[in-house]
C-alpha cells in the first residue's frame with residue numbers, strides 16, 4: 135500500500151532468535167543508555183531547595199497597586215474582569231465618601247476584589263486591560279494549599295502594603 139507521508143515503518147514480524155528470547159542484547163543496550171546518561175549534565179533541579187531562574191517574560195501572582203500617595207489605584211471599572219478569558223476575577227464597586235480621598239484615588243473603588251487562582255491561566259490580559267495601572271503580575275507564584283478556598287485571593291491578599299495604612303495579609307506569598 136502506498137503511504138502518503140512516507141514516514142510509515144514496517145513492523146518486523148520475524149520469529150525471535152534464542153538471544154533475543156533471553157533479552158540479553160536488549161538489557162545490555164538499556165544499560166548502555168543508562169551509563170551514557172550517568173556522565174551527562176543533569177537536566178533536573180532539586181526543587182524546592184534549588185530554584186530555576188524565571189524567564190524574563192514570566193507572569194506570576196497578581197498585585198493591586200497604589201499610587202505615589204499610597205491610595206488604591208483600582209477604580210472598579212471591571213475591564214480586567216471582562217478581559218479575563220478564565221472569568222477568574224470578580225469585584226464589587228463602592229462610592230468613595232468625603233474624607234476618604236487619602237485612601238482611594240478615584241471616586242469609585244473596589245470594595246471587594248477577588249481572583250480565583252485555580253481558574254487563572256496567568257495570561258496577563260487583566261494587566262493589559264487596566265486603564266489605571268492598578269493590577270500587575272509579579273514574579274512570585276501562589277503557594278500550595280490543602281483547601282480550594284486558599285486559592286481565592288481577596289483584596290487584602292492582593293493589595294500591596296501601604297506604609298501609611300498597613301494592610302494585614304492572610305496568605306503567605308511564595
Ligand code: SF4
Nearest residue numbers: 218254255257258260
Ligand atoms: S492573568 Fe489572565 S486568567 Fe489570570 S486573572 Fe488575569 S486575565 Fe484572568
Ligand code: SF4
Nearest residue numbers: 208209211212214264
Ligand atoms: S484593576 Fe484596573 S481594570 Fe480592573 S477594575 Fe481595577 S481599574 Fe479596572
